[in-house]
């Protein structure tokens with residue numbers, strides 16, 4: 074049965090696209106997976122960015138369990154930089170200086186899934202990129218002025234498994250977060266896993282974004298049954314003020330989820346009126362739990378509704394108009410389209426089919442617009458702003474292009490007519506991204522397929538295979554594959570931003586420096602020792618450090634404030650101490666501090682790690698650590 078379905082899909086897709094089609098069910102590595110030669114020239118032209126020229130778009134990939142964010146250019150797909158977020162990075166010195174070390178706290182990694190760009194009036198405003206950490210319940214803010222991580226918030230209270238974020242509201246009022254896992258609350262309380270359904274809870278959180286600084290703080294939370302909240306998105310237009318999450322475990326299974334969380338034909342999605350939640354908190358309708366106002370949705374009607382979605386759904390995506398919401402069930406070959414206007418009417422008319430723990434379940438039949446037969450294993454949907462939707466098909470290893478409502482009567486009678494095109498990807502796609510899909514006006518020209526498996530479509534690199542991303546031109550009636558690239562593990566989702574939206578700085582202007590420990594010339598560099606502590610204000614300038622000898626006694630705390638005095642693009646200095654496991658990187662005009670214990674006697678060379686000048690190799694000095702002198706009482 075499976076084979077014949079795949080075979081017929083293959084045939085159908087071949088007919089539709091006029092090209093060879095590679096479903097996940099075939100494991101083809103044949104030459105037919107290469108672009109046909111007549112397409113190669115035109116594809117190369119569309120993706121070629123000549124030396125000295127620049128890409129039109131930024132592609133911000135989540136780095137998955139690398140804990141980082143990858144930045145590439147589009148359409149070249151060239152990797153530009155990796156922005157360290159949740160894990161140290163010696164290449165940028167992140168996680169070595171005092172400030173970034175404090176942000177990371179005791180964690181050494183994170184699991185970044187969903188980057189979200191800040192928005193104003195439902196459009197990207199180029200200010201910040203937010204990312205989630207599925208592993209340790211955190212979110213982070215990257216400033217697009219300098220592409221640096223400025224804040225890590227978390228662990229978020231009362232939460233376990235921050236997979237369902239970062240979803241940014243229309244005017245960046247909130248980052249909305251749903252928990253993947255559920256645990257007994259308050260955190261740290263024990264209850265046996267067997268009591269999962271009664272003792273465990275999930276949470277939806279509104280993290281407030283300061284409109285000036287972008288600073289994140291925990292605003293409020295809504296306590297939920299232990300449903301395993303999955304992907305989400307935020308509303309706009311008619312659905313303004315709302316947010317949506319799927320869940321894959323309405324069964325509330327706590328063991329063998331693969332089977333036990335796949336029992337029901339439909340799981341409940343959460344439709345959250347976040348403006349109502351905000352108002353309820355203001356009206357004192359929340360109870361404090363671990364310092365956060367927590368709303369019980371059974372006691373505050375109107376903040377939460379459940380919506381049945383088949384079957385074990387994953388992605389849920391709001392279209393640019395804000396009216397259509399597409400949700401895909403991993404275990405059924407359709408994407409369900411809801412009409413938010415009907416959702417609103419159903420709420421007004423109390424068209425509920427059931428209630429779960431005091432929360433109404435909306436009547437599926439009155440809010441659904443249709444179930445579009447997109448194909449096998451549908452996950453996520455993106456929009457081109459021209460009335461089309463694109464759904465990733467994990468099992469089929471393909472992207473389906475289909476037409477959004479309003480549909481003609483003929484289309485309504487047979488929704489297969491709304492499926493316009495299908496293209497094979499290699500292999501097993503997870504997310505896909507179209508620039509601006511979550512805004513009012515998508516760019517609608519490129520689609521990037523983020524595939525989970527690359528299966529040797531590259532020079533062999535041994536068993537640790539890279540991830541594959543494929544670039545698809547969606548400007549024509551038919552989708553066209555034009556390029557592919559490979560990355561470290563592992564992009565989940567991405568955001569695309571038009572490059573001319575932002576003008577990042579390339580040096581930190583000296584005039585803006587308000588660091589009291591900055592020194593701007595070798596003659597201002599200082600070095601002092603009091604008992605137990607050495608403090609140095611170090612100037613780094615092509616091609617020397619001042620001072621270039623720092624003397625401590627064993628046991629001293631050493632505090633170095635290092636200023637890169639350069640005001641020239643790309644003149645970056647490093648400061649590494651041999652044998653002290655330490656490498657600080659200082660960008661032009663930046664001052665970084667590092668504190669460590671001089672716990673080994675000896676002479677330890679320090680040197681600049683970033684090639685900065687013809688005499689870069691000469692940019693070095695010595696840390697002398699003397700044995701303790703008998704007279705120094707305070708050495709500990």
Ligand code: RUQ
Nearest residue numbers: 186503504565566
């Ligand atoms: S998930 S492959 Cu972590 Cu975004 Cu859908």
Ligand code: CUA
Nearest residue numbers: 681683685689
């Ligand atoms: Cu400074 Cu190399």
